[in-house]
Amino acid sequence: MKWNELKDEACPVARGLSVVGDRWTLLVLRDCFQGIRRFDDFQTRLGITRHVLADRLKKLQDCGVLERKLYQERPPRHEYLLTEKGLALHPVLVSLVHWANEWTPQPRPGGMRLVSRTTGEPVEPLLIDRQSGEPLTPRSLRTRRLD
Amino acid sequence: MKWNELKDEACPVARGLSVVGDRWTLLVLRDCFQGIRRFDDFQTRLGITRHVLADRLKKLQDCGVLERKLYQERPPRHEYLLTEKGLALHPVLVSLVHWANEWTPQPRPGGMRLVSRTTGEPVEPLLIDRQSGEPLTPRSLRTRRLD
């Protein structure tokens, strides 16, 4: 298994990581979900090198997670927006946030919590099966090859 | 923001990625969830260099995601097991698998699906709030700093 060929693997984890497994990529997407759209804003918030940022934005466009849209002519300026495919990554980020808040040391004083946008109440993400409503756990699941 | 200092960031996405954001790390954990425990088995399945594998296993032990356990003396042999902290990453992997199956091209013939271990039926992961039962979406959530 080679890193540049992950996208052709049978395993969906490998295929997913071919898109979001690069260093910085998920942090770029985090900023997208927080409304960041412009090159320099990403760069300032992430402290990432401009070189790597340009590379990641390009790869995310190429695989359809971000869309590059002209928002001004003369001089031409573009902004980066999440596509439907990009928005669908939300549960991955939310699961990661929840795990980090539960299991990694919180910095003082500035923790961050997921809250409902309407009520402001804290939220506790739980993964269930849409059909049965049952929680999905390592024991309740397995993977199956379809040939 | 520097890669080696992500663990001290206020943002939980950054802290999460300080653990699982490295190249190969989530693929190692995927194998753990599939019951792989030994160095050479990881190495064979991943095709990763032994050098990098040793590094990743060590980092995962250091942060408490994996536990290294003696399973034989003379010669001493160890196996790597998911801790509770490691098992808690399950929703991240499941969300990623679901996204990849929905949004990235399936290889033929060998796709892989999540199915219920008891019924064998396919499963459709959905992220909800444990309290309200409401689905969590980009629009229904925001992050809040607690100072």
Added chain:
DNA sequence: TCCAGTAAGTTCCTTTTTCGAACGCATTCA
């Protein structure tokens, strides 16, 4: 006894990625 095999790394050297800072270009604003 000698040789092959197993398990879990380590060492060494090459190639790829990333870092960090500076530069380029087109335009607007003072």
Added chain:
DNA sequence: TGAATGCGTTCGAAAAAGGAACTTACTGGA
């Protein structure tokens, strides 16, 4: 005219990953 904005590209240095061989400590068979 000169500075600022926005979005990159370029370049040399440093860090990470790739690839193959080597080590150590046993077991089991010829």
